Amino acid sequence: MNIHILSLFPEMFAGVFNTSILKKAQEKNEVVLNVLNFRDFSGNKHHQVDDYPYGGGAGMVLKPEPLFNAVESLTTNTEQKRRIILLCPQGERFSQQKAEELSQEEELIFICGHYEGYDERIREHLITDEISLGDFVLTGGELAAMTIVDSVVRLLPNVLGNAESHEKDSFSTGLLEHPHYTRPVEYRGYKVPDVLLSGNHAEIEKWRREQSLKRTAERRPELLETAELTDRDKQVLRVLKSYHK
Template structure:
């Protein structure tokens, strides 16, 4: 059986596994439900100072990661990955990360994830190595490491042997294009707020219908874009 494996390229390898070493992801990692390999990009730099960046041609602020250093790091990682071909670079120019992408990635043997720094990486690397750009959203972070951790957390929890209850994954937000319905637990009354009576009725079919309506209403109110997209498919 092939174990899903993430290969991380970073200038800060000490940031991994970070929070992924705890909870379900950490348990899955220790039990070989998934693997994590982290490579320091600086190991592929040469010279006394092992520089990985340089000034941008054409001028401008900041520095750019060198294509010779990063290209060598990518090539060595791909060769060692034994068949993993998905190359991902975290960039605000990329496709926005969503649950469909997460599910797609979870079905593959793994991915190589490139964590950029500075003003970005040389465009020639992206083109020459056919790197896919992925964005967490319309905001800027100091590097790709946190984005990689977020994507890994989303993917790993879908892998066999990581999350115990597969049914809970099927009922989550975005699983069917809707936001998830509200949840309640004991006590039945808290600060004069009661749990909806339908949830205490024991009538499973009516509970299912109620939850479906709640999901639809929440999606229409809070994520009209998701609702319109879902409607266009039916």
């Protein structure tokens, strides 16, 4: 996968992209991360990328020319699949399902905005997606881009040490993930549940599913409305609901 970031502050990405899983993914040639300063594509001697909004109002608006020019410099192969993603508060709220969808692409281009907003022609004629991290406003799109890239890259083949590591992550199954325990068996009087020490894998998986359902019901009950639930899952939830009455 090729991932390009268009930003006015490319130096922000060095620490994140050269550490941990993202660094290893690049070393394994599973992803190429490329950060460009779209100010270099402004086309004017002052490298201006923003201007006052027509009609008046507060703040500055990003001009279309730098971003169109920057994207066109990256897309010499018109046959290659690509998603051009605008990061903004008005976009679709990011989710694990969106991360899984984007991980199937060959090329992603993220546009990190600043100032008051974007010239509307960028939205109408350049991008394929608008994504938001949530109902709040950041100074720019850089932190959102880092978050989304990390979420997507860890889903690529061979990036995580265990190919199944992400399959039961919170939200991947539509539920929150079950609790985890490791050594020692007892710490300060707190013991690991007996079922996890039993060696009975069927019972362990049953316990983990029940715990996942319980945790979701307690912390994020709205997720249960869209989760794929078996008859047994529904029975477990009925017992939980009865217990908490």
